[in-house]
Amino acid sequence: MSEDLKREAGKAALSFVKPGMRLGIGTGSTAEAFIRELAPKVKAGLEIIGVPTSERTRALCEELSVPLTTLEETPQLDLTIDGADELDGRLNLIKGGGGALLREKIVAQASKSMIVIADQSKVVEVLGAYPLPIEVNRFGLTATRNAIDALASSLNLSGEITLRETDAGKLFETDGGHLIVDASFGRIPQPQALAVALNTIAGVVENGLFCALADKAIIAAASGVQIMEPMK
């Protein structure tokens, strides 16, 4: 997505931010564009308090003087604004490309409402072209991968399951100290069923399928910005 489209999506999201709101603040380059739009409004007097979904987001908010709290101090939030790697017409999402899926899901679940910001290329008919991030415990990694593989087969899904590494070739570690495997299933026709089933595997900490969490998506395209609501 071009920087311009990210900025447009971020700017459009601002119109949903009201004075006094407790905001969940997402992770990723589109969420960062939103934070960069939010910061000057805060400086100009908009009163909000944010809960960041990652250490990366926390650092940017601190740098830009966006006031923060923790989910411990503020366990109920009004609105979360976050990016996504893919979304379908029902606003089921794949998230976790930036590795923050666990905190992102905890924050989204603690929010009365969630708005996704993305560009048109992320809207798909069926989720799964983007590899599904699954956060896993280090202990028993091979057993967990095997269990994910077996579960996928039982749901007629197949594809490579790779352990995420950093550009430097080290294991990618989440803010929670866990690892991520990326499952390239290609198509996930029943995301809710897969999300529930994955979380029955003990070594799975959380998966990147966000179902029935987003209320709206702000989709930026060259032709303009559109608001999507979940298809019934």
Ligand SMILES: O=C(CO)[C@H](O)[C@H](O)COP(=O)(O)O
């Ligand atoms: O889920 C995420 C991070 O865990 C991001 O929201 C997702 O990866 C989209 O990122 P970007 O806006 O950079 O494309």
